[in-house]
Amino acid sequence: MRLAVYRKATFNAAHRLHNPTWSDEKNQKVFGLCNNPNFHGHNYQLELKVVGEVDPETGYVIDLKIVSDLIKELITDRFDHRNLNLDVKEFQHLNPTVENIAIVIYDLLRERFDPKYELQVRLYETPRNFVDYPA
Numbered sequence: 001m002r003l004a005v006y007r008k009a010t011f012n013a014a015h016r017l018h019n020p021t022w023s024d025e026k027n028q029k030v031f032g033l034c035n036n037p038n039f040h041g042h043n044y045q046l047e048l049k050v051v052g053e054v055d056p057e058t059g060y061v062i063d064l065k066i067v068s069d070l071i072k073e074l075i076t077d078r079f080d081h082r083n084l085n086l087d088v089k090e091f092q093h094l095n096p097t098v099e100n101i102a103i104v105i106y107d108l109l110r111e112r113f114d115p116k117y118e119l120q121v122r123l124y125e126t127p128r129n130f131v132d133y134p135a
Contacts (some may be wrong), residue, residue, distance in 0.1 A: 001053065001054050002051060002052065002054075003052070003054055003061050004049050004050065004051045005049075005060075005061045005062060005064060005067075006047055006048065006049050006050075007047070007048050007050070007064055007067045007068055007071060008045065008046065008047050009045075009046045009048075009068075009071045009072070009075065009076055010043060010045050010046065011044050011046070011075065011076050011079045011080035011081075012041060012042070012044070012080060012081055013041060013042065013044060013079050013080065013082050013084050014039040014040060014082070014083045014085075015034075015039060015040070015041075015042075015083065015085055015091075015096040016034070016035060016036060016037065016039045016040070016085050017031040017035055017096070018031065018035055018085075018095065019095060039083060039085070042125050042126065044079075044101070044123060044124060044125060045123070045130075046075065046121065046122070046123055046124075047121075047122040047123075047124075048109065048119065048120075048121060048122075049118075049119065049120040049121075049122065050067060050113070050117050050118070050119060051117065051119075051120075052116055052117045052118070053116075061117075062117065070112055070113075071109070074108045074109055075105055075108065075109070078108075079101075084096040084101070090104045090108075091104070098123055098125040098129065098130070099131050102121045102122075102123040102131045102132075102133040103133055105121050105123065106119060106120075106121045106133050106134070109121070120132060120133070120134060121133050
């Protein structure tokens, strides 16, 4: 029997949406306020969905304490109260859009989960703006 379990986490981070190959005018036109040279921040909410078989011995799909510890180690400790553009190596040459942040989070977590689990990241940048990866 396959089930999905979820774990939520939050982190606060600043970023600037900017394409260095574009002019300042084009960056401002495309990214608007999100292109502020002094950055801006969000209170991100992460939902990690883990899908797998229920273990008949434990009754778990996965121990959510393990999931929580991995999120803290790989995501919260790395992103929380950071400037994503300046402090997080994954965004040194990658525009930290909510889409790209979700992909980076997925890739970091995917490396540490057994392949028997399906993962999906849902990342809220605001209460009204969020992405799912993979879709």
